[in-house]
Structures are given as structure tokens and as C-alpha cells.
Amino acid sequence: PSLASARYGKDNVRVYKVHRNQETGVQTVTEMTVCCLLEGAIETSYTQADNSVVVATDSIKNTIYIKAKEHPVHPPELYASHLGQHFLDKYAHISAAHVKVVVHRWTRMEIDGKPHPHSFYRDGEEKRTVEVAATRDGISIKSGINGLTVLKSTGSAFHGFVRDEYTSLAETWDRILSTDVDATWAWKTFPTIAAIEEGVERFNAAWESARNITMKTFAEDESASVQNTMYKMCEQILEVVPESEVIGYSLPNKHYFEIDLSWHKGYKNTGKDAEVYAPQSGPNGLIKCEVSRS
Numbered sequence: 001p002s003l004a005s006a007r008y009g010k011d012n013v014r015v016y017k018v019h020r021n022q023e024t025g026v027q028t029v030t031e032m033t034v035c036c037l038l039e040g041a042i043e044t045s046y047t048q049a050d051n052s053v054v055v056a057t058d059s060i061k062n063t064i065y066i067k068a069k070e071h072p073v074h075p076p077e078l079y080a081s082h083l084g085q086h087f088l089d090k091y092a093h094i095s096a097a098h099v100k101v102v103v104h105r106w107t108r109m110e111i112d113g114k115p116h117p118h119s120f121y122r123d124g125e126e127k128r129t130v131e132v133a134a135t136r137d138g139i140s141i142k143s144g145i146n147g148l149t150v151l152k153s154t155g156s157a158f159h160g161f162v163r164d165e166y167t168s169l170a171e172t173w174d175r176i177l178s179t180d181v182d183a184t185w186a187w188k189t190f191p192t193i194a195a196i197e198e199g200v201e202r203f204n205a206a207w208e209s210a211r212n213i214t215m216k217t218f219a220e221d222e223s224a225s226v227q228n229t230m231y232k233m234c235e236q237i238l239e240v241v242p243e244s245e246v247i248g249y250s251l252p253n254k255h256y257f258e259i260d261l262s263w264h265k266g267y268k269n270t271g272k273d274a275e276v277y278a279p280q281s282g283p284n285g286l287i288k289c290e291v292s293r294s
């Protein structure tokens with residue numbers, strides 16, 4: 001047997017960092033969960049119990065905190081790139097560092113109509129994500145939004161699909177559409193950290209654009225299907241984020257079933273009279289796509 005692939009490191013490293021503006025007293029917080037895995041000339045640690053090539057996962061965990069102290073943690077793309085590049089610079093036998101950063105929401109409270117200097121709340125379990133692969137050929141970055149749960153009560157249809165002896169689903173011109181948005185945008189590979197720092201504002205701008213495009217398209221599109229609506233989102237993000245190369249979406253179709261209540265005093269609760277629905281935990285549709293620039 002031979003080792004086909006190997007990477008190891010520390011997962012679920014929770015990091016919090018505060019920035020204190022001494023002049024204004026305004027404090028800003030970032031909370032993230034980090035996974036950092038290393039690849040390289042580490043085969044003998046698996047095949048021959050040779051630990052001399054192992055940067056301990058505990059040391060990797062320490063490095064995650066130290067790099068958060070040394071570098072900005074926002075935008076997460078910059079922090080993840082600094083963290084990944086560190087392992088290439090420090091350990092000649094490491095060929096790649098794979099860093100995943102999941103940023104949690106701490107939205108500043110507005111108290112009596114004013115932003116509070118040091119109080120925040122979790123307005124949703126939506127996450128901002130970054131996956132970085134730092135290699136000696138450059139740094140590839142995939143940014144994303146995960147767990148943004150949305151629903152529209154109309155403006156969604158699904159008809160004209162294959163109808164055969166396996167089909168029981170009724171066609172609809174007016175249905176609820178709900179999903180948990182998992183969107184990603186992969187950047188052109190950056191040759192160096194310097195190239196990333198040059199124009200670093202691109203990352204926050206892209207996240208804002210992707211989030212706004214997702215919500216606006218979801219809300220305004222007279223959706224013919226999840227497939228077509230998500231494709232429209234991809235087209236727009238490619239256009240608005242010129243350095244993006246591939247846009248991906250993975251959208252569960254979280255069904256809300258009509259409930260026929262006609263057995264009870266002839267209640268009308270289906271079709272255009274439907275008001276009370278049964279939200280389904282599963283099964284759910286799952287619609288995926290990746291759209292590239294060319």
C-alpha cells in the first residue's frame with residue numbers, strides 16, 4: 001500500500017479579537033472558527049512513525065492565535081492568507097497549508113438610535129467563510145456565505161417538468177420558496193501575499209455584492225425554478241466581481257406542503273385558498289451549480 005494523500009492539523013479553533021479605538025472608545029469585535037491543515041513531506045509520520053516531520057497540531061493551534069495577534073483578522077481572506085503563508089515560510093518541508101475561516105456575526109447594537117460602542121448581538125447564524133490553499137505556486141482563495149436562511153411567500157413557480165408514471169407532484173404557479181444559501185466565489189490565484197494586500201478592499205466589497213445580489217435576486221426574480229434563479233445570481237456576481245473565476249451555489253429546497261382541510265367542515269386551504277402550510281424538515285430538494293467566467 002502507499003499513502004495516496006495526507007493532510008493534518010487543528011480544527012474548530014475558536015478565535016475572538018477586539019480592536020479598541022483609543023480616540024473614540026469604539027470597540028470592534030471579530031469571532032471566527034479556524035481549521036488549518038498542512039500537506040507536504042510528512043509521509044514518514046504516517047508510514048514509519050517518524051514524528052520529526054510533524055509540526056504538532058498544538059503548535060498549529062498556537063500559531064492561529066499568534067497570527068491573529070500579529071495581523072488584522074479582517075477581512076478574513078487576508079488573515080487566512082497570512083496564516084497559510086506562515087507555514088510555507090517557516091517549514092521547508094510543508095508544501096501547502098489549507099486554512100478555513102468561518103466568521104460569526106456580531107452586529108453592533110443600536111441603543112436609542114445610536115450605535116453602541118461595545119455591544120453586539122448575533123443577528124442570525126449566517127456565516128462568512130473563506131477557504132485558502134497557500135502553496136509555493138501561489139495562494140488560492142474561495143470566499144463564501146453560508147447559512148443565510150431566506151423565504152419568499154410567493155414569486156416562485158415550478159411547472160413544465162417531466163411528467164410520466166413516476167410523477168405525482170402537481171404543477172404550481174405560486175409557491176413558497178425557502179432555502180439556506182451556501183454561495184461561494186473563487187478568486188483568481190494570487191502569486192503572493194503582496195498581491196492580496198494590494199486592493200485588499202476587494203474582499204469586503206465582493207462579500208457585500210454577493211450578499212446583496214443573492215437577496216435582491218431571490219426577492220425580485222419571478223422564479224421558474226431554483227436552478228434558474230441561482231444561475232441569475234451567479235451571472236451577476238461574475239459581472240460585479242471581476243477577479244472572481246467560478247461562482248458556486250448549493251441550495252436546499254425547503255418544502256412547505258399545503259394541508260387539505262376540506263374534511264373539516266369543507267375548509268378551503270389548498271391552491272389559491274392555502275394559508276396554513278406544513279413546513280418540512282425533510283426530504284428537501286438540493287440544487288447545486290458552478291458557473292465559470294468563460
Ligand SMILES: O=c1[nH]c(=O)c2nn[nH]c2[nH]1
Nearest residue numbers: 158224225226227253285
Ligand atoms: O425549483 C425546483 N427545482 C426542481 O428541480 C424541483 N423538483 N421538485 N420541485 C422542484 N423545484
